[in-house]
Amino acid sequence: MIKLRLIIDEGDGAYHMALDEAMLILRAVNAIPDTIRLYVFKPSTITIGYFQSVSETVNEDFIRFRGIPLVRRPTGGGAVYHDMNGEITYSIVISEDKVPKNHIESFKFLAGGVIRAARILGAPAEFRPLNDGVIAGRKFSGQAQLRRLGVVLQHGTFMYATNIDVLAQSLLAPKLKLMSKGVNAIKDRVTTISNYIGRPISRDEALRALIKGFSEALRAELVESSLSEVELLLASSLRWKYLSKEWTYLRP
Amino acid sequence: MTTEVVIDKEYKEPEGKYVHFKLVINSECSIVSVVITGDFFAYPPENIDKLSLILKGGTLLNMRKLKEHVNNIVKETVMIGIDSNVFKELIFKLFEEGLKKCRSMKGK
Numbered sequence: 001m002i003k004l005r006l007i008i009d010e011g012d013g014a015y016h017m018a019l020d021e022a023m024l025i026l027r028a029v030n031a032i033p034d035t036i037r038l039y040v041f042k043p044s045t046i047t048i049g050y051f052q053s054v055s056e057t058v059n060e061d062f063i064r065f066r067g068i069p070l071v072r073r074p075t076g077g078g079a080v081y082h083d084m085n086g087e088i089t090y091s092i093v094i095s096e097d098k099v100p101k102n103h104i105e106s107f108k109f110l111a112g113g114v115i116r117a118a119r120i121l122g123a124p125a126e127f128r129p130l131n132d133g134v135i136a137g138r139k140f141s142g143q144a145q146l147r148r149l150g151v152v153l154q155h156g157t158f159m160y161a162t163n164i165d166v167l168a169q170s171l172l173a174p175k176l177k178l179m180s181k182g183v184n185a186i187k188d189r190v191t192t193i194s195n196y197i198g199r200p201i202s203r204d205e206a207l208r209a210l211i212k213g214f215s216e217a218l219r220a221e222l223v224e225s226s227l228s229e230v231e232l233l234l235a236s237s238l239r240w241k242y243l244s245k246e247w248t249y250l251r252p
Numbered sequence: 253m254t255t256e257v258v259i260d261k262e263y264k265e266p267e268g269k270y271v272h273f274k275l276v277i278n279s280e281c282s283i284v285s286v287v288i289t290g291d292f293f294a295y296p297p298e299n300i301d302k303l304s305l306i307l308k309g310g311t312l313l314n315m316r317k318l319k320e321h322v323n324n325i326v327k328e329t330v331m332i333g334i335d336s337n338v339f340k341e342l343i344f345k346l347f348e349e350g351l352k353k354c355r356s357m358k359g360k
């Protein structure tokens with residue numbers, strides 16, 4: 001059985017990305033143990049993948065009008081709307097020898113927690129390669145990963161009650177991508193657990209399901225704790241990167 | 253004064269990810285920039301930035317050198333969501349199109 005330190009957290013997007021990067025670095029030098037962080041973006045935020053173009057991915061007029069901040073992640077993958085009233089993000093920082101070496105297998109292994117959590121809430125969730133969690137063919141979770149110095153950082157989403165209308169208006173997708181999935185709009189590709197099971201889900205309920213889900217799926221003992229001073233200090237130094245226009249518009 | 257031209261190529265891998273290449277060249281057949289965007293994964297991710305940087309300022313008249321740069325960097329990179337060989341071939345096609353375009357610009 002693996003042991004995971006559990007952190008439950010909330011804050012803005014720049015803080016979260018800075019902290020994920022800080023934890024990856026600190027785990028690599030054994031300054032912190034293997035950790036899972038379950039967190040809420042406050043305020044609701046858009047994050048985009050490291051390689052994405054802002055103008056191709058995000059409706060900037062809409063998010064500016066709604067006051068939704070934009071943050072570029074250090075990980076690849078696609079754009080995400082983190083609804084503070086409907087989504088919990090997980091990040092796992094773990095030594096590479098505890099996960100499958102193959103990247104796609106490791107996506108699946110670490111995403112096992114969100115799949116299990118969705119099933120606990122009553123939705124028949126499955127993992128769909130490369131990196132999606134789906135319910136009846138529609139995406140409710142996406143994962144992204146970075147590996148450095150023998151450590152894996154994987155973070156991913158758990159859309160339990162995301163406002164899909166805001167999501168659909170915030171994000172753009174290349175026509176080529178939508179056509180290949182046989183759908184005309186982002187709205188047709190995604191779902192939430194609440195939508196599927198037909199009742200509202202509270203954040204507490206989603207959080208409890210995630211804790212149980214990750215514990216069962218990863219056969220892990222989750223021990224709740226708090227962030228150390230060195231993590232907060234390093235995250236604070238890195239936060240400026242994630243707030244900067246140079247980083248966010250790395251690929252305009 | 254040189255003119256600049258943009259050549260675009262996008263690709264969606266079946267059951268995979270999306271990539272978009274944007275090559276900017278001038279009438280001297282020099283590469284002004286190569287921008288590679290998409291929702292794929294690459295390890296280490298910095299290799300994609302390194303690729304863009306190393307190609308910048310290169311000349312399409314020395315295709316062998318450009319292809320060598322691409323081959324060297326892609327072989328050191330794990331691509332997830334886009335097949336590495338497809339990735340390389342798309343860039344090479346971009347170069348070929350760029351060369352045709354700048355030759356026609358020079359001819360004017």
